[in-house]
Amino acid sequence: GAVVSQHPSRVICKSGTSVKIECRSLDFQATTMFWYRQFPKQSLMLMATSNEGSKATYEQGVEKDKFLINHASLTLSTLTVTSAHPEDSSFYICSATTGGPYNEQFFGPGTRLTVL
Amino acid sequence: GDSVTQMEGPVTLSEEAFLTINCTYTATGYPSLFWYVQYPGEGLQLLLKATKADDKGSNKGFEATYRKETTSFHLEKGSVQVSDSAVYFCALHAGGYNKLIFGAGTRLAVHP
Numbered sequence: 001g002a003v004v005s006q007h008p009s010r011v012i013c014k015s016g017t018s019v020k021i022e023c024r025s026l027d028f029q030a031t032t033m034f035w036y037r038q039f040p041k042q043s044l045m046l047m048a049t050s051n052e053g054s055k056a057t058y059e060q061g062v063e064k065d066k067f068l069i070n071h072a073s074l075t076l077s078t079l080t081v082t083s084a085h086p087e088d089s090s091f092y093i094c095s096a097t098t099g100g101p102y103n104e105q106f107f108g109p110g111t112r113l114t115v116l
Numbered sequence: 117g118d119s120v121t122q123m124e125g126p127v128t129l130s131e132e133a134f135l136t137i138n139c140t141y142t143a144t145g146y147p148s149l150f151w152y153v154q155y156p157g158e159g160l161q162l163l164l165k166a167t168k169a170d171d172k173g174s175n176k177g178f179e180a181t182y183r184k185e186t187t188s189f190h191l192e193k194g195s196v197q198v199s200d201s202a203v204y205f206c207a208l209h210a211g212g213y214n215k216l217i218f219g220a221g222t223r224l225a226v227h228p
Contacts, residue, residue: 109159
């Protein structure tokens with residue numbers, strides 16, 4: 001099946017610094033990529049949807065200036081958490097889809113961000 | 117708006133027991149329905165799906181039937197294994213808008 005990778009798998013940073021997380025579709029071209037945030041023992045919360053070459057669409061309540069999303073190619077999307085704070089610590093998961101008839105999303109393994 | 121409600125966990129079972137995880141949904145139109153599984157430390161994997169009423173999705177011994185009359189998509193397995201221990205998410209996709217709505221997840225723990 002389709003494979004999506006994320007890098008890094010874990011990152012620890014100091015408060016006030018910025019962190020970039022990469023999401024890659026390894027064996028298919030992803031017309032759309034999604035970024036989710038998952039809190040402990042909770043479900044996934046969609047943060048934003050990005051289409052290659054266009055600006056991301058953010059969900060209500062998600063700060064677009066804090067969570068910068070770039071989808072520069074059909075195989076790569078990046079999420080940058082700017083000026084990170086401890087409350088940004090979370091598990092960030094991306095998914096990608098070819099936008100086919102069933103809109104199946106293929107999920108990355110996630111990135112654990114810890115802000116000290 | 118569209119939403120998914122799952123039974124709260126954790127669900128603790130002995131190996132070879134029967135499993136049911138309830139899932140109900142609210143949606144306009146005719147959504148596609150999914151079950152995803154998340155093993156410890158990993159991302160989500162699609163377990164099964166159904167795209168229209170009365171469809172039955174199945175995979176790895178798990179089954180779920182799309183019940184429009186009860187707006188449900190309950191997950192079942194006749195005999196669970198320790199390796200099935202994971203968090204299970206029910207989700208829907210409303211047609212015309214490429215967005216998945218997830219339930220809160222149900223943690224399953226299977227003991228030998």
